[in-house]
Amino acid sequence: MPTNFEVNGKPVSVTVEARTTLADCLRHHLRLTGTHVGCEHGVCGACTVIVDGYAVRSCLMLTAQAEGTKVTTVEGLSNDEALTPLQASFRKHHALQCGFCTPGMITTAHALLSEEPDCDADRVRDVLSGNLCRCTGYISIVEAVLDARSAYKKPA
Amino acid sequence: MKLPPLEYACPASLSEAVALLAAGGGDARAIAGGQSLMPMLAFRVVAPTLLVDLRKPPELKEIRISADGVRLGAMVRWRDIEDDARLAAAHPLLKAAVEHVAHYQIRNRGTVGGSIAHADPAAEMPGICVTCDAEIAVIGSAGSRVIRADDFFVGALTTALEHDEIITEIRLPAWPANRRWGFREFSRRRGDFAMAAAALFYDQDAGGSAVNAHVGVIGLGDRSRRLPEVEAALNSQVIDEALIERAAEITSATVDAQEDIHASAAYRRSLAGTMVERALRSAAA
Known part of the structure; x- marks a missing residue:
């Protein structure tokens, strides 16, 4: 039975084995390989996507559970013309090295800043505690997220 | 994998969900x-x-607050508890404990019913249920029943649920406005499972002495438990610094702790005492 949902604004209909996680569906069936699969058991955060506005781990969700939802992947948070403010901030602060964790960092940070554009460094650290990075030591990532806050604030 | x-x-x-679980024998599992x-x-x-999948039945998603206490539908997410401003007064201990549950992304999907059905010894929600004498409402082929939290949690990852039973609601007894409470948890990284945690509360009589003390520990043995020896030491006493230190000593001396790759049993017993000490100090402040 096909599962119908929306990915990055476009409707999709996929037929996959019931055991297929949303992460594997995105990568293998929809060829959206920006979502990275690290640990496959909900520890590393690399597979974070946004489902109906909430950052979730796509390795801890079955494809079937995405029925009727709106999914945003890291591909949906970029465009071809120029870097987004969040991407530009990651570049400016050297917030990535190998880049494996970056899609999860970007999706998590985007969900956080969309809801809490005034969050402080402690809140950023709290939220990013669910995303493992083995290169940067996190300091530059936290700085990049804090620096991107202004782009998420609604004009007064 | x-x-x-x-x-x-x-x-x-x-x-329909119960019928599917019953037909599946022990080979069908509910997922929250x-x-x-x-x-x-x-x-x-x-x-x-x-x-x-239990995501469709609408009756599992409600948080109901009344004079009888707080009722959490089994599919209430950690995020729903964080976002519900009423709970700060209706059950501050629950609210404080839930802040320690897992990470941001997990809190957006994880549910109270799923947590207690899983029954991890280091998870906060089973500890809150045991400490607060919660009742667990379940429904199965044989009908509905209500299970006391202390009877519900049998051991590590083991509950009193039958294979065709579904948790519908967690019922936390009413929380008096002047109740003193504390929650402290230690983990090496934010959001990780507790190496030890303490959840406790007591009421005060007219003379300022503690009554109805409930002291629970999380992450020590095969399940969360209350500590009757510590509760007995607190009841009918004015909680002062000397008594807080005594309660910590009794905790470390009496609590049942297990060794694993994260910590030795002796370290955990010591840590449990410190968590009870800090939680009591915050309750008495």
């Missing part, structure tokens, strides 16, 4: 937020042939 092969069903009603069950599947610790 990838999940084992399985079938998936998403019934619209609780009665999946934040514990999906890793268990990925590790192949469990390999059910059918997953029954």
Whole structure:
């Protein structure tokens, strides 16, 4: 039975084995390989996507559970013309090295800043505690997220 | 690892869900937020042939607050508790404990019912249920029943639930406005499972002495438990610094702790004493 949902604004209909996680569906069936699969058991955060506005781990969700939802992947948070403010901030602060964790960092940070554009460094650290990075030591990532806050604030 | 092969069903009603679980024998499992069950599947610790998704029945998603206390539908997410401003007064201990549950992304999908069905010894929600004398409402082929939290949690990852039973509601008794409470947890990294945690509360009589002390510990043995020796030491006493230190000593001396790769049993007993000490100090402040 096909599962119908929306990915990055476009409707999709996929037929996959019931055991297929949303992460594997995105990568293998929809060829959206920006979502990275690290640990496959909900520890590393690399597979974070946004489902109906909430950052979730796509390795801890079955494809079937995405029925009727709106999914945003890291591909949906970029465009071809120029870097987004969040991407530009990651570049400016050297917030990535190998880049494996970056899609999860970007999706998590985007969900956080969309809801809490005034969050402080402690809140950023709290939220990013669910995303493992083995290169940067996190300091530059936290700085990049804090620096991107202004782009998420609604004009007064 | 990838999940084992399985079938998936998403019934619209609780009665259909119960029928599916009953028909599946022990090989069908209910899935709520999946934040514990999906890793268990990925590790192949469990390999059910059918997953029954509980996301559709609307009656499982409500938080109801009344003079009788707080009722949490089984599918209430950690995020829903964080976002519900009423709970700060209606059950501050619950609210404080839930801040320690897992990470941001997990809190957006993980549910209270899923957590207590999983029954991890280091999880906060089972500890809150045991400490607060919660009642667990369940429904199965044989009908509905209500299980006391202390009877519900049998051991590590083991509960009193029958294979065809679904948790519908967690009922936390009413919380008096002037109740003193504290919650302290220690983990090496934010959001990780507790190496030890303490959840406690007491009321005060007219003379300022503690009555009705409830002291629970999390992450020590095979399940969360109350500490009757510590509660007895606190009841009918004015909680002062000397008594707080005495309570910590009794905790470390009496608590049952297990050794694992994260910490020795002796370290955990010591840590439990410190958590009780700090939680009591914050309660008395």
